[in-house]
Amino acid sequence: xxxxxxxxxxxxxxxxxxxxxxxxxxxxxxxxxxxxxxxxxxxxxxxxxxxxxxxxxxxxxxxxxxxxxxxxxxxxxxxxxxxxxxxxxxxxxxxxxxxxxxxxxxxxxxxxxxxxxxxxxxxxxxxxxxxxxxxxxxxxxxxxxxxxxxxxxxxxxxxxxxxxxxxxxxxxxxxxxxxxxxxxxxxxxxxxxxxxxxxxxxxxxxxxxxxxxxxxxxxxxxxxxxxxxxxxxxxxxxxxxxxxxxxxxxxxxxxxxxx
Numbered sequence: 602x603x604x605x606x607x608x609x610x611x612x613x614x615x616x617x618x619x620x621x622x623x624x625x626x627x628x629x630x631x632x633x634x635x636x637x638x639x640x641x642x643x644x645x646x647x648x649x650x651x652x653x654x655x656x657x658x659x660x661x662x663x664x665x666x667x668x669x670x671x672x673x674x675x676x677x678x679x680x681x682x683x684x685x686x687x688x689x690x691x692x693x694x695x696x697x698x699x700x701x702x703x704x705x706x707x708x709x710x711x712x713x714x715x716x717x718x719x720x721x722x723x724x725x726x727x728x729x730x731x732x733x734x735x736x737x738x739x740x741x742x743x744x745x746x747x748x749x750x751x752x753x754x755x756x757x758x759x760x761x762x763x764x765x766x767x768x769x770x771x772x773x774x775x776x777x778x779x780x781x782x783x784x785x786x787x788x789x790x791x792x793x794x795x796x797x798x799x800x801x802x803x804x805x806x807x808x809x810x811x812x813x814x815x816x817x818x819x820x821x822x823x824x825x826x827x828x829x830x831x832x833x834x835x836x837x838x839x840x841x842x843x844x845x846x847x848x849x850x851x852x853x854x855x856x857x858x859x860x
Contacts, residue, residue: 604647605777608654617655621647621664628671635681638804642788644668649784650777653767689802702729706797709735709742710749717745734805736812737797752811753794760787766832779831782824 607620624647631640648668652661675682684699692700692707705728712718720743728735728742741749763783770776789806796803807814809821 602778604650605774605781608650608777609774612655617651617660621651632675632679632682636805637682637685637802638792638806641792641804642785642806645788646781646784650781653777653780654773685802685804689799692799702735703796703799703803705729706735706738707799709738710746710798713742713745713749715745715747717741717743717748719743734793734803734807734812735797736808737794740811741797753790756786756790756809760790763787763828766828770831770834772834775831775834779828782828782831786821786824 604620604624607616607623610616624643628640628644631637631643648661648664651664652658676686688695688699688703692703694700696704709728728738737749737752740752760783763779763786767776767779767783770779786809789809792801792804792806793808793812795801796806807817809824810818
C-alpha cells in the first residue's frame with residue numbers, strides 16, 4: 602500500500618530512488634531475520650510495481666541486477682543463506698541432517714506417482730512440516746501427480762484473473778495494489794511448489810488456502826478480499842463513465858432540439 606501510494610503521487614527519478622531505498626531496507630531486514638521467502642516476495646513485488654508505475658524497462662532491469670548482486674553478497678556474508686543453497690544443490694549428501702526435509706519431499710512425490718495412494722493412505726508423518734511448507738508433497742503422495750498439476754493450474758488461473766483485474770483498473774493506485782497482490786500470490790505458489798520439487802531452495806513459504814495455519818489463511822483471505830474490492834471499484838468506474846456518456850448524449854440532443 603505504501604509503495605503504491607508513493608508511486609501514485611509521483612514517478613519522478615527522485616521519488617523512485619526514495620521508494621527503492623525504503624524497499625531495499627525492508628528486504629535487508631527480512632534477510633537478516635532469516636525470512637528469505639518473505640524477502641524474495643517483497644523484492645519481486647516491488648520490481649513488478651516499479652515497472653507498472655514507471656513503464657521503464659531500464660528501472661526494472663537495474664533492480665533485477667541489483668537483486669542478483671545482493672544475492673551473491675548475501676550468500677558470501679550470511680551462513681543461513683549458504684546453508685539453504687548448499688542443501689538445495691545436493692540434499693542427498695545431508696540426508697540425515699539439513700537435507701532430510703527436501704529428500705523426504707522428493708520421496709513422497711515419487712511414491713505418489715500419477716494417482717497417489719488415496720486419502721489418508723499416505724505417510725505425511727514422514728514429511729517434515731507436511732501441513733505447511735511441504736503441503737504440496739503430501740498432496741502429491743496421497744492424490745497423485747495429476748491432482749497436483751490440476752491444483753497448480755487452479756492457482757495459475759487465480760493469478761491470471763488477478764492480473765486481468767489489475768489491467769482493467771484505470772486508477773494507478775488501484776492498479777498497483779492489484780498487481781502487488783497478484784504477484785504476491787503467484788510468487789508464493791512458485792516458491793512453495795518449486796521448493797517442494799527441488800526446483801529452487803526451500804524458503805518456508807506456505808501455499809495459499811492449502812497449507813495449514815491461521816495467519817496464512819487470514820492473509821490469503823485478506824488478499825482475495827482486496828482483489829475483489831479492486832474488481833468492484835473497476836465496475837463502479839465503468840458505471841460512472843457510462844453515466845457520464847449518457848448525460849453528455851442527452852445534453853447534445855437537447856441542444857440540437859433547442860436549435
